[in-house]
Amino acid sequence: MVSSTEYGSHTWELSLTVDHQHEGVQKEQVLHVTGDLHVGGLMLKLVEKIKIAQNWSDYAFWWEQKNCWLLKTQWTLDKYGVQADAKLIFTAQHKMLRLRLPNMKTVRLKVSFSSMVFRAVSDICKILNIRRSEELSLLKQSEGTLKKKKKKDKNSKEPATEDILNLSNSPVSSGLPAIAGLYSKTMTPVYDPVSGSPASSTITWFSDGSLTDQNCSILALSYSTCSPEMLAEMYQPRTLADKAKLNAGWLDSSRSLMEQGVVEEDLLLLRFKYYTFFDLNPKYDAVRINQIYEQARWAILLEEIDCTEEEMLIFAALQAYHISKLSLSSETQDSTCESEVDEVEAALSNLEVTLEGGNKTNILEDITDIPKLADNLKLVRPKKLALKAIKTYWFVFRDTSISYFKNQESAQGEPVEKLNLKGCEVVPDVNVAAKKFGIKLLIPVADGMNEVYLRCDNEDQYARWMAACVLASKGKTMADSSYQLEVQKILSFLQMKNWTMSSQAASEPENVDMKPECFVSPRYTKKFKSKQLTARILEAHQNVSQMSLVEAKLRFIQAWQSLPEFGLSYYIVRFKGSKKDDVLGVSYNRLIRIDMATGDPITTWRFSNMKQWNVNWEIRQVAIEFDQNVSIAFTCLSADCKIIHEYIGGYIFLSTRSKDHNETLDEELFHKLTGGQE
DSSP: OOOHHHHHTTOEEEEEEEOOOOTTSOSEEEEEEOTTOBHHHHHHHHHHHHOOOSOOTTEEEEETTTTEEEOOTTSBHHHHTOOTTOOEEEEESEEEEEEEOTTSOEEEEEEESSSBHHHHHHHHHHHHTOSOGGGEEEEOOOHHHHHHHHHHOTTOOOOOGGGEEEOTTOTTTTTOOOOGGGGOTTSOOSBOTTTOSBOGGGHHHHHTSSOOHHHHHHHHSOOOOOOHHHHHHSOOOOSHHHHHHHTTTBOOTTSBTGGGTOOTTOEEEEEEOSOOOOSOOTTTOHHHHHHHHHHHHHHHHTTSSOOOHHHHHHHHHHIIIIIHHHHHOGGGGGOOOHHHHHHHHHHHHHHHHHTTOSOOOOOOOOTTSOOEEEEEEEEEEOOSSSOOEEEEEEEEEETTEEEEESSGGGGGSOOSEEEEOTTOEEEEEEETTTTEEEEEEEEEETTEEEEEEEEESSHHHHHHHHHHHHHHHTTOOTTSTTHHHHHHHHHHHHHHHOOOOOHHHHHSTTTOOOOGGGTSOHHHHHHSOHHHHHHHHHHHHTTTTTOOHHHHHHHHHHHHHTSTTTTOEEEEEEETTOSSOEEEEEOSSEEEEEOTTTOOEEEEEEGGGEEEEEEETTTTEEEEEETTTEEEEEEESSSOHHHHHHHHHHHHHHTTOOTTSOSOOOHHHHHHHHOOOO
């Protein structure tokens, strides 16, 4: 038996802070505890002592010095290592957070500060009615992207309260389960697939939560235009090093917001982090499609991604004169024409193949009759000390290789050269107005990249050869079921670029109320006068004027995806054994080493050839092994190496998704692939 005096000698004082709003009740409390007291018992003792009648179920202990939550209530203080010098704060797990969405609207909502960010983002997406939350994450604006703003406008203030959409009373935000109907595949469509507005029969789905019809429209429709002054105040990356700053602030998905220094009412950016948009469906995804469109729109306006003048005008025509007008027009609410729905479905199927989000094809390739292409094409080889050498050869495309011969008659013999396109970079070099249809191939060789240009004669030839090159770079042949869809997608994009000035468009600029500076990047605003831009945007609009609202957004996303730099996130790294810094581009299927000074790709490594990757946390070095005894190692200079580690694991995780499975994610697998062991 232990005497009471002897027992008392084992107790010690623990200082606790209670985070509450009740006046007259002290926040600092001292309890006498023992090491074998479990966390749940500590909560009970504390609540009994302060005697405040309220619901404490959302509260938990935050250990300030150790920067961690004590969420396992059955664990004892000894097991957690809590001693008398510990500072524990008893605080709510769900706190208010401000999020800036891709459409630059700010929402205010309650988010779990104790859950891993991956789970918190999932809850946020349920509130906003965005499916496939695994494609998004939270981004803290890095110091580098904020400095420019401060210099340019020292008096700039945060958006006024009325500009913030307050969703703090939503069911999910309050810790209640999400409305199941919004995520059921068998329910009535939530959105009109043509206009993107909430279907009238399903407005009731939103009435119980904060996503009322009005709030849904704010998220699902695109109203915002931006002035040149607004663009000038925003961060615009000029170099690859500037672009690397954009990706430095991604939060760690395997840790909570509180553990990463986020405090209540902080402002974070909610963005699509992974560029593999899976299973887009206008019937359920109006908010998601609009937010992807908005992220693409701002990336183009702020020159985060490069595009040609011709492409910029297409983007301007789609967003300026079409999406903006249709979003404001009430006529779209009633336009449910069947043919338009069919067009949307066709655009969707193209987009799905484009983004490689669908299932891998189960159709076996007929190895006895793999299709081939054979044509006269021009080969352009850049010479170091002279002009480019252009010569016509007979080209044969078979499997994943291109062979070229002096002429068609010699095609039975040995080729002049055979180019294996597996793992190469394929870059379009097109100017429809100038009848230029080029394909730039960057083929991996032992000492870097071999650069080859192919020049086609017309659009059809270009589409067939370009589609074959794109598939071959991924290790697929023309027997793959996606080949014809890829050809159609390329032709569709070329058709949008192929416009002629109509007499109506020529006379319209004087009468049109359009501010073209709001729809093109500052580079083109400086290059052209306002009237010239208006005329050229109207000219480009001729080919997109018949599209429905949702189809126009899908075409915009598709055109964005066609840009050579699409989906690349940049980081400044130092490769093992190198004496200079390089840029590493991370994409959904590959890593690219890029020369920081010239911007030229040096080497490409495909995820499909990757055997394993790991991180040496002591020296913060990422090491990756590929097939054929290729291995690389690098340290990340512009961000924590955990971000790149998570990017690689995240893309591999997303490649395991299938339409055959239900929409519940294997969260454990995600953390296994991305978490790392520090």
